Amino acid sequence: MKLNKIFLFLPVLLISIFTLVSCEDDSVDKASTPNDLVSFGDYPQVVGINSGETIQIEGKVYATTTTSSDRVINLQVISQSLYNDANPADQAVAITTANPDYFSVPATVTIPAGSREGVFQVSVTGLDLYDENGVNGKRIVIGIVPSTDYASNATYIGTHAVLPTDVEDFEVISDRMVLKIRENFLCSENHITVQIFTDGYGEETSWELYDADLVLIASGGPYATATPGGGETRDLCLADGHYVFVAYDAFGDGMNDGTNAGYYKLSKYDAEGTETVIAQNGTFATDETVEFDLP
Structure with missing residues (x-):
């Protein structure tokens, strides 16, 4: 009877010892293995x-x-x-x-x-x-x-x-x-930003900004080839008046190549830094014109 109890107890004891050893080995491996x-x-x-x-x-x-x-x-x-x-x-x-x-x-x-x-x-x-x-x-x-x-x-x-x-x-x-x-932009008039977010063909994208007399006052592009999400954010300080913004795509399919959706965005910021979006789009053909007035 006692012998049977011993034989029954031995497997349990061996399993317990094996489990303890395995746990100790795991903790050592986790601390030393370069898998982190x-x-x-x-x-x-x-x-x-x-x-x-x-x-x-x-x-x-x-x-x-x-x-x-x-x-x-x-x-x-x-x-x-x-x-x-x-x-x-x-x-x-x-x-x-x-x-x-x-x-x-x-x-x-x-x-x-x-x-x-x-x-x-x-x-x-x-x-x-x-x-x-x-x-x-x-x-x-x-x-x-x-x-x-x-x-x-x-x-x-x-x-x-x-x-x-x-x-x-x-x-x-x-x-x-x-x-x-980015350097914080200080402007005593109208703080305007032109943001360009390109598709996979940034070399096709450019833009121009004109005043009321159609005098060119700012421009950008073309941008890097095959770099979705490229482009720029341009800060401008503009006086009150009428302005014309033109976005161009040289290939004629706008700023969406079918996989990557690019866009332009015109925004105005007040003294507290609150953004007002003037225009935003990327779906056009060869060009798109946006006219806006400040303030």
Whole structure:
């Protein structure tokens, strides 16, 4: 009788011991296996800054698991792209355009033990934020440096080799944080913005703005090829009066290529920054004209 009880008890004991050992092994693996996914938060982010002002912008990285020790994630500023260099007409990869003299990014960010979140600060000074065409706004693009200690989101752009003998013409784009830094626009008259959001054929899109005497006062485009969501936002300070805006599409199919819906948008902002949309559309043929009056 006692012998039977012992035989019945042994399998239960062995299962319990095996379970305890397995749980301990799992916890060790989770703490040491480089399968943790690390990524940035929701970007791009548009940040306004006064001319000459220095501000701190908070950035965050997130991990899928917690660990028992601090994790140090290496950061880098993305200032060039092999894909863009090989395809100058198709600037599909967002890179940093801001002057490095006026911003700084830490080399690392730490995710504390027991946490899934790490916080870092990007310092930016509001200088040299207009490009050669007078467009307000430049980018700071930050990437996570690849490591065997963690994984990061990645996609390929270009032609990925299928066989070892194929020519590899592609670029790996890891998870990136994109900051769009714009100088706050000061206007004592009518603050107007012209926003262009391109479809996949930005090179077909351009626009012009005329005053009441049909004198050209502003224009933009063509834009980058095959870059959906490209374009610009132009700030204008206009006196009271009558204006004529014309959007053009060189191919004659408007700003919707059938897959990507682009558009133009004219807006007016009051002193409190409240937006009033004057006109917005992307569905037209060769051109579309909008006439409006200020105030």
